[in-house]
Amino acid sequence: MLLRLLANAAALAVATWVLPGISLTDGSTLQKVLVLLGVALIFGIVNAVVKPVFQLVTLPVIILSLGVFLLVINAAMLGLASWVSGLLDLGWHVDGFWNALFGALIVSVVSFVLNAFLPDRKNRRGRA
Template structure:
């Protein structure tokens, strides 16, 4: 779980570096890392709690779009993360929907690549039962 948090923080960091519309407040390296970890935690909670409900409500649109609408949902989850981060005064902000959409794409790709190298908890559990 900690490795996944670190992977999400790294993915958020890459999106913050690549897109000028995703900003992180000024500070030293330690503050930047701590803010990215906090934002990754918020992002994880938003994706675990809000995203399944939102996906279920919009399921017909997701099916009709052959899953492309999931990109919009990911962008909205990133905007919600930005809003919650603002409430928590973390200093991380996403400017507008298009930055959120491109940020969600970057985060998805980076997370996919990083998670490919992380051990799969479910596979380990299944192997223990056999």
């Protein structure tokens, strides 16, 4: 679980680095890492709790768009994580829908690549 948190933090860091509309407040490297870890935790909680509800409610649109609408949902989750991190005064912000959409795409791709190298949780449970 910690490795997945680190992978999400790395994916968020890449999106923050690539897109000018995603900003991280100035500070030391340690402060930036801690902020990204906090945002990754918020993003993980938002994806675990809110995202399934959004997917269920918008299921017809997801089916009609052949899954492309999932990018919009991911962008909304990134925007929601930005809003929550703003409430907690973490210093990480996504500016606007298009930055959230491209950020969600970057986070999805980077997370997919990084998670491909992480051990599978199902295999660990089956071992004694």
